[in-house]
Amino acid sequence: MSGHGDPIPMTSTACGPLRGTADVPGDKSISHRSLILGAMCVGETTIAGLLEGQDVLDTAKAMRAFGAEVTDHGGGRWSVHGVGVGGFAEPSGVIDCGNSGTGVRLIMGAMATQPITATFSGDASLNGRPMARVTNPLALFGCQAVGRAGGRLPRTLVGAREPIPDRYVVPVPSAQVKSAVLLAGLNAPGKTVVIEREATRDHTERMLEGFGAEISTRETEEGREITLTGQPELRAQHIEVPRDPSSAAFPVCAALIVPGSDILVPGIGLNPTRAGLFTTLREMGADLSYENERTEGGEPVADLRARFSPDMQGIEVPPARAASMIDEYPVLSVVAAFVRGQTVMRGVRELRVKESDRIDAMAKGLRANGIEVDEGEDWWTVTGVGHGNVAGGGLCASQLDHRIAMSFLILGMAANAPVRVDDGGPIATSFPIFEPLMAALGAQVSRDD
Numbered sequence: 399m400s401g402h403g404d405p406i407p408m409t410s411t412a413c414g415p416l417r418g419t420a421d422v423p424g425d426k427s428i429s430h431r432s433l434i435l436g437a438m439c440v441g442e443t444t445i446a447g448l449l450e451g452q453d454v455l456d457t458a459k460a461m462r463a464f465g466a467e468v469t470d471h472g473g474g475r476w477s478v479h480g481v482g483v484g485g486f487a488e489p490s491g492v493i494d495c496g497n498s499g500t501g502v503r504l505i506m507g508a509m510a511t512q513p514i515t516a517t518f519s520g521d522a523s524l525n526g527r528p529m530a531r532v533t534n535p536l537a538l539f540g541c542q543a544v545g546r547a548g549g550r551l552p553r554t555l556v557g558a559r560e561p562i563p564d565r566y567v568v569p570v571p572s573a574q575v576k577s578a579v580l581l582a583g584l585n586a587p588g589k590t591v592v593i594e595r596e597a598t599r600d601h602t603e604r605m606l607e608g609f610g611a612e613i614s615t616r617e618t619e620e621g622r623e624i625t626l627t628g629q630p631e632l633r634a635q636h637i638e639v640p641r642d643p644s645s646a647a648f649p650v651c652a653a654l655i656v657p658g659s660d661i662l663v664p665g666i667g668l669n670p671t672r673a674g675l676f677t678t679l680r681e682m683g684a685d686l687s688y689e690n691e692r693t694e695g696g697e698p699v700a701d702l703r704a705r706f707s708p709d710m711q712g713i714e715v716p717p718a719r720a721a722s723m724i725d726e727y728p729v730l731s732v733v734a735a736f737v738r739g740q741t742v743m744r745g746v747r748e749l750r751v752k753e754s755d756r757i758d759a760m761a762k763g764l765r766a767n768g769i770e771v772d773e774g775e776d777w778w779t780v781t782g783v784g785h786g787n788v789a790g791g792g793l794c795a796s797q798l799d800h801r802i803a804m805s806f807l808i809l810g811m812a813a814n815a816p817v818r819v820d821d822g823g824p825i826a827t828s829f830p831i832f833e834p835l836m837a838a839l840g841a842q843v844s845r846d847d
Contacts, residue, residue: 406845408822408846409816410806410808410811410816410841410843411842412810412816414840415658415660415706416653417660418661419662420661420835422829423830424449425643426451426645427601427642428639428697429454429639430498430500431601431602432605433445433476433478435605435632436461436635437461437481437486438482438581438632440631441634443477443478443636445476446638447638447639448476452498453497454501456501461478464509465481465485474639480632483585483629483630486508486509492519493516496521497798497827498520499524499574502518503577506518507532507536507582508582510536510541510555510578511558511584513558513559515555516554528549528751531570531572532578535566538564539562539564540561541555541582543555543556562586563583563586563587567621568594568595570747570748573601576594580602580613584629584630586628591623592623593620593624596721598671599672609632611630612626612630640666640694640699641664641666642667642828643669643675643676645829646663647726648832649663649704650704651729651730651733653704655732657706660704660705662689665699666702668688668700679710682713682741683709684704686702710736710737712781713741713742714741715730715741720745724749727749727760728805731760731764731780735769735780735782735788736783739782740782744777745777753798755797756801756802757773762794763792766793767813767817788814790809790816791815794806794820796824798821800829803819804832811842
């Protein structure tokens with residue numbers, strides 16, 4: 399079942415050239431952080447271009463539960479009247495974060511150093527994901543967590559009444575863990591230090607600085623060291639949310655594999671910690687270019703033009719690039735099916751504990767559509783068969799994972815036989831306009847009766 403209702407089986411069939419402009423939604427990572435940091439300010443933060451997928455809407459509900467006034471003004475324009483750092487009220491009910499691992503982990507961090515208690519839950523997929531990777535470092539501040547075995551949700555957090563600033567080395571690359579610790583550090587006296595051995599997306603650091611926090615970053619022998627001075631008075635902001643590169647990945651990759659395609663995806667955030675997929679595609683020979691490069695709200699932005707690219711070749715993706723494209727490996731593996739040669743993806747253990755085991759889900763679905771896949775604990779290899787040679791015809795299990803569902807629907811747009819997905823319902827969590835947007839470009843995706 400979908401995490402938010404009955405299953406929605408979907409079928410994607412081969413289509414003619416994809417043409418036009420793809421106005422993808424706002425960046426999910428920045429949307430979550432805009433709501434949370436807005437709730438920790440005094441005064442009104444205004445947000446334009448907020449992603450209105452279910453994941454972000456669940457974060458908005460959570461901020462209301464903690465006492466912030468969050469208002470939807472229509473058209474992606476929202477406002478947040480915050481309660482200040484340390485001003486969260488104790489929620490009266492369970493905080494339901496739906497399908498959002500980012501939302502629940504960041505919110506846990508924000509409340510961990512406040513003298514309140516909150517219980518967190520989610521859908522079947524989220525309740526199966528590990529939370530100890532966040533609650534363990536939050537315990538160093540004095541936060542207590544109790545709940546199901548394995549650190550899984552539902553889980554109750556008792557915030558620290560006298561928080562202690564933390565120095566934490568992130569054991570595996572994770573922007574969610576890093577951000578949770580930094581958000582906890584906002585209400586801890588003194589300096590909180592986070593060290594990451596591999597750089598991950600830095601939206602939290604950029605936005606904390608924009609909201610007026612004292613935060614600095616330097617490279618050390620241990621890795622990237624981020625120092626935050628606690629208990630600032632954050633300044634309310636106006637935030638223009640750039641469009642989400644993870645959502646842009648789907649129309650871009652579709653254009654590369656559907657003959658005759660030529661699309662423009664405007665206003666995409668190209669933060670270097672998020673743009674690894676586009677770098678990889680260009681290395682494979684994709685006809686993908688950046689136009690009108692600019693800076694908006696402290697984030698690099700450009701318009702992406704993607705054209706059909708029949709001569710792409712498989713490559714070995716550098717493991718060091720994984721953190722900058724971790725959510726895009728599923729759709730990259732779809733493109734890899736249509737190129738010549740092997741595409742090797744290593745250093746991707748994190749994919750085993752996303753909304754689903756994404757390596758397993760993609761391997762099974764690609765095999766069901768005639769593609770050879772080898773896999774290990776933290777790697778997988780796709781052997782491409784070239785354009786016009788992907789059989790298709792398979793039924794793929796989305797495993798309650800929005801990115802798995804969309805990736806296989808992209809596969810069907812260029813395969814020789816229709817590709818079916820057992821449940822496209824989770825797509826609404828991150829990309830609620832996926833179906834009409836792709837249809838407007840010329841794709842043929844239908845909901846099955």
